Amino acid sequence: MSVGAALEQAAAGDKAAFAMLVREHQAMVFSIALHYLRNASLAEELAQDVFLDLYRNLGSVESAAHLVCWLRRVAVNRCIDRGRKRAFRSEVALEKVAEPASRRSENDPMAAEALRKLVAALPEWQRAIVILRYQEDLDPNEIAGLLELPVNTVKSRLHRALGVLREKLERKQKQEARA
């Protein structure tokens, strides 16, 4: 069954079709929350809330593409709201979470973990933009449309975030080389 057909059936009240939509998009929503919050249990709770929101608003989702866009927007907005409500400490280490769903890093897992920590330390909008750019592979125009920000703002925040990440990563690598 295609996602479009599942969407129509789910909107008509078919729970099996809705479960298929959840399975199809769960990695995307959960990963946005996990990379933003760096807390597996909070990420799961937030991802569940996003899908419950979807369940309540199935009638307003028009197509499969709209669904993906809708889920990304709601997930990012909820992450930003949650991030503002409380300061986070990672309760479950990322190593304990399941393996990546698609690409698997062939390189140093420690470096990837360090990079994820640095991303999680970025200011909220920069963090959201970096996640959408490198997890979801969206270009700045698509991110601007999703977050309702001017394209130039997205580009400048992305540029600033990459500069900060590069600088911190180099400093960390120099420290490790010295030690």
Added chain:
Amino acid sequence: MRDMEEQLREAMARVQPPDGFAARVMARTAHQPRRPWYARYGAIAAVIVLACSLFAGLYVRHVRQQEAAEQAQRQLTFALRLTAEKLAVIHNRLKVSAPIVRIDRQEREQL
């Protein structure tokens, strides 16, 4: 050092949620009321009705204030006209009871 963007793509790869995620979501949907398709228009309709009521209320208040002002103006005009008529009557009576006496220059010199 490898390309920073490539490293980010690898570090930010999608991760599957813990097993049973979809089942837990479905269990929670059992307690969730579905919002009918027309529900999203309810809030908009409520705002429109509220705005129309407010506008109608303000208009009625404006009309009533205008009517009260016109009535007050009519009453004031009537009162002024009545006062003017009474003053004219008094003025005429004073003229009759105390006629003006004209004294010419010769009489004034004699006095």
